Structures are given as C-alpha cells and as structure tokens.
Amino acid sequence: MKQLRTIGLMVFILFLLIAGGCSKENNGDPPPVTGPDPVTFQIPAGWPAPVYNFSENPLTKQGIALGRKLFYDGLLSKDGNFPCASCHQQAAAFATIDHDLSHGFNNQFTTRNAQALQNLAWMKEFHHDGGINHLDVQPIAPITAPNEMAETLANVLKKLSSDAAYRTQFKEAFGTEEISTARMTKALSQFMLTMVSAENKYDKVKRGVATFTLPESLGYEIFKEKKCVNCHAEPFFTDFSYRNTGLILEPVLRDAGRMRITRNPDDSLKFKVPSLRNIMLSAPYMHDGRITDIYAVLEHYNAKVINGPTTDPLVRNKIPLSNFEKGQLVAFFHTLTDQAFIANGMLAQP
Amino acid sequence: MKKNRGWILVAVFITGLIACAKEESAEGDFVPVTFEIIHKTGGVPLQLNNPGVNPHGEPLTITKFAYYISNVKFLNSNGQPVTLTPEYYLVNEADPSSRQLVMDVPAGKYRAVEFLLGVDSTRNVSGIQSGALDPANGMFWSWNTGYIFAKLEGKSAVSPAPLSNVTFHIGGFKTGESALQNILLNFPVTLDVKNSSDSHIFLSAETNAWFNAVHDVKIADSAFCMTPGVLAQHIAENYARMFSVDSVSNQ
Numbered sequence: 001m002k003q004l005r006t007i008g009l010m011v012f013i014l015f016l017l018i019a020g021g022c023s024k025e026n027n028g029d030p031p032p033v034t035g036p037d038p039v040t041f042q043i044p045a046g047w048p049a050p051v052y053n054f055s056e057n058p059l060t061k062q063g064i065a066l067g068r069k070l071f072y073d074g075l076l077s078k079d080g081n082f083p084c085a086s087c088h089q090q091a092a093a094f095a096t097i098d099h100d101l102s103h104g105f106n107n108q109f110t111t112r113n114a115q116a117l118q119n120l121a122w123m124k125e126f127h128h129d130g131g132i133n134h135l136d137v138q139p140i141a142p143i144t145a146p147n148e149m150a151e152t153l154a155n156v157l158k159k160l161s162s163d164a165a166y167r168t169q170f171k172e173a174f175g176t177e178e179i180s181t182a183r184m185t186k187a188l189s190q191f192m193l194t195m196v197s198a199e200n201k202y203d204k205v206k207r208g209v210a211t212f213t214l215p216e217s218l219g220y221e222i223f224k225e226k227k228c229v230n231c232h233a234e235p236f237f238t239d240f241s242y243r244n245t246g247l248i249l250e251p252v253l254r255d256a257g258r259m260r261i262t263r264n265p266d267d268s269l270k271f272k273v274p275s276l277r278n279i280m281l282s283a284p285y286m287h288d289g290r291i292t293d294i295y296a297v298l299e300h301y302n303a304k305v306i307n308g309p310t311t312d313p314l315v316r317n318k319i320p321l322s323n324f325e326k327g328q329l330v331a332f333f334h335t336l337t338d339q340a341f342i343a344n345g346m347l348a349q350p
Numbered sequence: 351m352k353k354n355r356g357w358i359l360v361a362v363f364i365t366g367l368i369a370c371a372k373e374e375s376a377e378g379d380f381v382p383v384t385f386e387i388i389h390k391t392g393g394v395p396l397q398l399n400n401p402g403v404n405p406h407g408e409p410l411t412i413t414k415f416a417y418y419i420s421n422v423k424f425l426n427s428n429g430q431p432v433t434l435t436p437e438y439y440l441v442n443e444a445d446p447s448s449r450q451l452v453m454d455v456p457a458g459k460y461r462a463v464e465f466l467l468g469v470d471s472t473r474n475v476s477g478i479q480s481g482a483l484d485p486a487n488g489m490f491w492s493w494n495t496g497y498i499f500a501k502l503e504g505k506s507a508v509s510p511a512p513l514s515n516v517t518f519h520i521g522g523f524k525t526g527e528s529a530l531q532n533i534l535l536n537f538p539v540t541l542d543v544k545n546s547s548d549s550h551i552f553l554s555a556e557t558n559a560w561f562n563a564v565h566d567v568k569i570a571d572s573a574f575c576m577t578p579g580v581l582a583q584h585i586a587e588n589y590a591r592m593f594s595v596d597s598v599s600n601q
Contacts, residue, residue, distance in 0.1 A: 056477065131494040136477035140485050141492040153486035181486045182478040261494050263527075263579055 036060035036173055041121065044198035045207060047235055050121035052135060052193060057186045059193065062173040065350070067191025069169065070184060072349045075159050077149035078105055084142065084188070085349065087114040091342055093278035094118065094195060100289025105150035111253050113289035116282045118197040118275065118341070119236060128271045128287045130242060131261040135189045136182075153181050160184065195347060197277050198235075201335035206235075212335065219332025222325050230314055237276035237336065243312040244269040246305030250288055257287065268310050280330075280337050294333065298326045383541070383549045385451035388596075389415055389443050391557045398443055404561045408569045410506045410516060412557060415443040417500035417589075418482070418489065419451065420473075421466040427459045427540065438469065440482040440489065455549075460541040463551065467531045467590060468499030471523040496521050496578070499529055500589060502560055509573035516569055518560065520585050522578025529582045531590035542600045552596040559592035560585055 039059040043050065057063075071088075074080040087102040087110070088094040094117035096102045101109040112128050126132040132141060142148040143156060160166045160179045167177040174183050202220075204210035212220060223229055233239040242258040249255075249269065258267035271287040279285075284292040291297050301319040305311065321329070341347070389396040392403075396412060404410045419439040423431040434453055442448045473479055474496050489498040502518040509516050522529040535553070543549050561567050565584040575581045 053477075127493070132492075133475050133495040134477040137485065137490075137492070137495055140490070144492050153484075157486060180480055181484050182480045185478045263577070 035175070036062040039064060041193065042196070044196065044203070044235075047198070048122070051124050052121040052189075054121075054193075057136065057189055059190050060173060062169070063187050063190040064194055065191075066166075066169045066173045067187035067189065068347075068350050069166075070188050071191050075163075076143055076151060076156055078151045078155075081105075082149045084139070087142075087148075088117050090344075090347055091281070092116070093197065093281045093338070093342060095282040098283070100284045100292075102148075104148040105146065108147035110145075110148060111255060112287050113284065115274065116278055117192060117195050118277055120195060121193050122236060124240065125272070129258050129261050130272055135192065136185045139185050139188050140181075156184070157181065195341075197338040197341040199340040200277065200338040202332075203235075203338075205335070213331070215328050215331035216335050217332075219328035219330070220335075222321075222328055223332055226319050226321065226325075227314060228319070228329075231273045231312075232276045237279075238273045240272065242267065242270040242272055243314075244271075244308065244310040245286075246300070246307060246311045246315050247286060247290070248306050250290065253288060255288065266310060269308065270310060276333060277336050278338055278341065279333050281342065294330055295326055298329060302326075379457040379545060380454040381457055381543050381545060381547065381549070382452050383455045383543055383551065385453070385551050385553060387441060387449040387451070387553045387555055389449070389555050389557065393556070396443060396557060404569065405558045406561060406566070406568050408506055408508045410504050410569065412443075412502065412504040414501055414503035415557065416489065417441055417467060418469050418497065419465050419467060420469055422453060423464045424455055424458075424460040424541070425462040425464060425534075427461055429461070431464065432456055432458065432460070438473070438479075438482040440487055455543050457543050457545060460537065460543065462534060462536045463541075464532065464534045467533055467586075468521070468529065469497040469523070470530070471528075473497070474523040491519075491521065494577070496523055499531075499586070502557065506569045506573065508570045510570070511573040515573065517574040517576060518585055519576045520582045520589070522582050524578070527578040527583070529578060529586035531586050533590055533593060535593055535595050537595055537598045539598055539600075541598050544600075547600055549601075550599040552598070554594050554596055555592045556594070557592070560589050563588040563591035 037060055039061055041050065041054055041059055070076060071084045074083045074086075076083060082104060087096045089097055091097060096114040100113060101111065102114045104110055115128065120135055123135070124133070126135065126138045127141070132138050140153065143151050144153065157179055160170075166179065170179050170183060170187075171177045173187055201210055201212075201216070205212055223232075231239055231241065231243060244257075247269070256268050258270040258272075259265065261267075280294065283294065284290070285294065285297045291300060298321055301315060302321040303318060305315050305318050307316055391412065392405075396415065398415070399411060399413055401409060401411045417440075419441060421436070423433050425431055432455070434455060437453065439451050440448060441451070469483065473483060478485070483497070485492070489501065490496075491498060498519045498521045500518075500520045502516070504516040505514045506516050507514060511517070520529050537551070541549055541551065564587045567581075567585055567588065572581055575585060
C-alpha cells in the first residue's frame with residue numbers, strides 16, 4: 001500500500017514537472033485572485049470624447065490610489081523635497097501658488113510657469129510648447145529635469161522597488177509586484193486623469209441649474225464679442241493651439257516656445273493657449289508667469305501687445321477693453337473657478 | 351510491483367513528450383536565428399574608452415555606442431518580405447549580450463534581411479513603452495517626445511564642446527525631420543532556416559561610417575547633435591551604411 005502511494009506521488013510529481021516544462025506562459029506570478037476594481041471615467045455632459053485612450057490604461061480604484069500616492073511622494077525626486085505636488089498644488093488648480101517660476105532641486109528655478117492640471121484626458125499635447133505627445137510619458141520630463149526633480153528613472157524605480165508598501169500597491173493595481181517605468185507613469189496618469197474640473201458656476205449655468213449675475217453675463221457676452229473665445233474656446237476655454245500673444249522675449253530665459261519643438265521660425269514665441277478654467281486661482285499668468293494680476297493681463301491685450309513676425313492676427317490690433325469691460329470679464333472669470341475641484345478630497349494628499 | 355512502476359513512469363514520460371511536441375508544431379515552423387553583431391572602428395573591433403581616430407584624422411575616444419533595431423523582415427528567394435513578430439532591440443556596445451539578437455524566423459530560404467535603425471513613428475506617439483523601449487534605458491527625449499535611435503558619445507581633443515565631449519544623439523520621427531533609416535543587407539549565401547538548423551548571421555557595424563559614409567561630419571565643426579534636424583538626418587544617412595554581413599552560417 002505504502003509503495004503504491006509512493007508510486008502515485010512520484011507519478012504526480014513527474015506530471016507536474018513535465019507539464020511545467022511544456023507551459024511557456026505560466027512562469028510568472030500566479031494571476032491575482034481578484035483584479036483591481038474598475039472605475040468608469042465620467043464625461044461631463046456636452047463634452048467631446050476624451051483624447052486619452054483608456055483601453056490601454058483602464059482606470060481602477062487601486063491604480064488611481066497608487067498614482068495619487070506617487071504624485072504626492074518626494075521619493076520621485078533626487079533629494080526627496082520635490083514631489084509632483086510641490087509645483088502642482090490643488091488649491092491653485094494644480095499650478096504653483098504665487099510663483100512666476102517654480103522651484104526645483106538645489107535652489108534652481110524652472111524656466112516656465114507651472115501649468116494648472118485639469119481635464120488632461122482631452123489634451124493631445126503637453127507643456128507650454130506641446131513637446132510631449134502623450135500623458136503617460138509626461139512625468140518623465142519633470143522627474144529627470146536637472147532643475148526640477150533631478151532624478152533618474154532607474155533610481156526612482158530602485159527606490160520604489162525597495163519599498164514594501166509600494167510593491168504591494170503595484171501588485172494591487174497591476175497584478176504583480178513588478179515596478180516599471182510604464183506602470184509608474186500609467187498610475188500617475190490614472191490619478192491625473194481624475195482631475196476633471198467641470199463643476200464651476202459656468203458649467204452649472206450651461207446645465208440650467210444656475211444663473212449668471214448681471215456682471216457675469218455681461219462678462220460672458222464681452223468674452224465672446226471681443227473674440228477671446230476664438231482662442232479660449234468652450235468648453236475647455238482653450239483651443240489647444242499655439243499662439244504668440246505679443247509678449248516681448250524675456251532676455252534671460254530666451255524662450256522661443258513652440259519653435260523649440262518644431263524648429264520652424266513661424267512658431268517662434270508661440271505658446272499653448274492656456275485654459276481659463278480656474279484662471280482666478282492660477283496666478284501669476286503667461287508662460288513664464290511675468291504678469292501677476294488678471295487686470296494686467298487684460299491691459300496687455302488692451303494696450304501692450306508687441307507686434308512681431310509671428311504675433312497672432314487676433315491680437316495684432318490689440319483688443320480694446322474699457323475698465324468697465326475688464327471688470328465684467330473678471331466677474332465672468334470668477335464663474336470659471338471650480339470650488340468642488342480644489343476641495344475634492346480624492347485629489348488631496350493621501 | 352516493481353515492473354509496474356517502471357511502466358507507469360515510461361507512460362507518463364511519453365505522454366509528457368507528446369504534449370510538448372504537439373505544442374511546438376502548433377506554433378508553426380518558427381526557428382530561432384541569431385544575429386551576432388561586432389562593432390568596429392577602422393575595421394578593428396571597437397573598445398570603449400580606447401583612444402582612436404575618425405576617418406578625418408580627428409582624435410576620438412568612443413565611450414558609448416548604442417542603437418535600436420526594429421521592424422525586422424527577411425526577404426525570401428523571390429524577394430518577398432516575411433515580417434516577424436514586432437520586436438525592438440537595443441544594441442549596446444557596453445552590454446555584449448545585447449549584440450546577440452535572437453529572432454524566431456519561419457523556416458525557409460532567404461537572400462536578405464531588412465530592418466529599421468530606430469523606432470518607428472507609431473511607438474514614438476503611443477505613450478509609455480516597456481522592455482527595450484523603456485525610457486529608463488536612456489534612449490528617450492523627455493521634453494520633445496521621441497526615441498533616440500542611436501547614440502555615439504566620446505571625447506575628442508578637437509571638440510569645441512565643454513569637457514571635449516562628442517555627443518551624437520540621433521533621432522526624429524516626424525515628417526520632414528525623420529532620421530529613420532531602413533537598412534537592407536544581402537546575404538553572401540542563402541540563409542537556409544530549417545527546423546534542424548542553428549542559423550547565425552554575422553554582422554559588422556563600423557563606427558567610422560558615422561563621419562563620412564555619405565556626408566562629411568567633422569568633430570571640429572559638429573561635436574554634438576541632440577535634436578532632430580538636418581545634422582541628425584545627415585548622421586543617420588551615414589550610419590545607415592555602417593553595417594556589413596561578414597558571413598551566414600546555416601549549420
């Protein structure tokens with residue numbers, strides 16, 4: 001009897017060995033018993049389909065949570081002091097509060113004003129010059145820039161891999177403990193894609209659940225009449241194009257904008273049209289934050305546009321604005337502030 | 351009893367073998383073919399960090415030499431291309447194992463191989479990639495998205511750049527600035543890929559080609575190239591001619 005059992009056991013082990021030798025795909029970790037919990041991306045009413053391809057990076061509760069932790073973790077930077085959130089602060093719609101240029105590693109300045117992060121699922125290109133063509137590769141730029149987070153990808157992956165809590169979270173989000181560049185940036189994307197700002201007063205008015213005050217509605221009319229809307233197109237309040245708004249070249253930064261990417265002189269001094277959503281939270285203004293006050297921005301269009309070879313036809317003849325009109329425009333801009341967005345606990349530091 | 355045990359073991363073994371054999375034939379007649387690449391400077395095997403000269407007589411110590419190979423196709427005896435499963439290879443002089451490229455090729459007779467030196471535009475615009483294309487491999491431009499197709503770095507006394515650096519980071523996939531190079535290499539004898547064979551293709555890649563194969567690129571004039579554009583395209587046209595097939599083995 002005992003012998004039979006031994007034979008049985010040997011046969012069984014042999015079978016396992018042979019079966020194991022044949023199989024070519026099951027040599028990794030066993031699949032998780034339960035996968036991460038899917039999250040549906042909500043498209044605000046009346047908005048177009050997102051540009052981001054969610055099928056290649058499906059949102060999950062665990063993926064978003066991992067991305068949120070990464071976004072707020074200084075570990076992604078060389079000296080631990082510069083998480084993504086150091087320049088992208090929720091109270092400023094994920095721009096930097098009160099800074100023309102943000103600070104990076106070793107007391108260095110960045111060379112441009114940190115952009116607000118919102119509605120990224122609808123963006124095809126990133127940075128003021130549009131040099132980055134996909135959200136999933138965007139974080140590599142600030143992580144590796146010597147004047148920002150100043151780290152190498154290899155080092156970030158090493159630090160993450162030696163952290164047991166991260167290994168667990170990567171497993172929860174992606175099925176195994178493997179930590180790779182792709183998984184890290186996809187998790188960051190998942191979190192950043194949830195930064196949807198579509199709950200301001202303007203949105204509510206459009207949905208018929210709120211009404212503008214008189215100054216707000218006058219401001220909205222002026223906004224359309226003065227053709228601000230031609231570049232700051234609804235519903236994103238940007239048409240995602242690159243334009244020269246007649247700002248003089250800053251002599252230290254010498255930032256040629258879009259031309260840096262295309263090397264086409266026709267793109268000299270062109271920068272991406274920023275969204276005006278949460279504009280009253282994201283001062284200072286322009287690509288290098290040179291204008292601190294929204295009224296000064298309006299005054300720029302009213303009187304200070306410098307015409308050069310690439311200055312946009314829409315501002316070439318300036319945009320005449322009376323003080324009254326400026327006031328109404330600013331009243332309208334306040335309706336673009338999304339309090340729910342900046343108070344959303346799901347976007348805050350975990 | 352003892353006899354029985356032996357039979358059972360034999361039976362199990364045979365079952366296992368049949369299972370294995372079946373799986374292989376189900377995958378079709380794909381046979382591994384190995385590319386062995388040797389990097390050379392002036393016909394002599396390249397040694398990183400060893401002083402040398404380029405074809406213009408300029409001193410050059412190469413410290414890094416790496417490039418991507420992708421979109422490999424084999425041309426059969428009728429000249430018809432046979433496309434392989436998409437795979438991306440990062441060949442790096444500093445990592446000898448990366449100079450051995452193993453590809454699964456359908457059994458058949460081939461007269462040439464064709465490949466892309468670089469990374470096709472699709473992979474440049476499709477977000478984050480893994481494996482050889484992981485940006486952590488350092489062949490990626492973060493601020494102006496795109497892969498660096500090929501890198502040659504070194505030191506030269508005639509370089510006007512800081513630290514006497516020579517830095518050629520070649521890339522560019524967009525229309526008008528593409529540095530993608532399709533390379534066709536004819537085999538000296540027919541490559542006969544059979545189930546029983548262990549085919550090898552021995553290639554040489556000559557660093558000197560970077561400086562003068564088509565366009566003269568002198569370190570004294572152009573010690574660095576780190577953006578897409580005309581210089582990158584010229585260097586790419588040069589290095590497209592760096593490969594030669596030394597021999598093909600069908601054993």
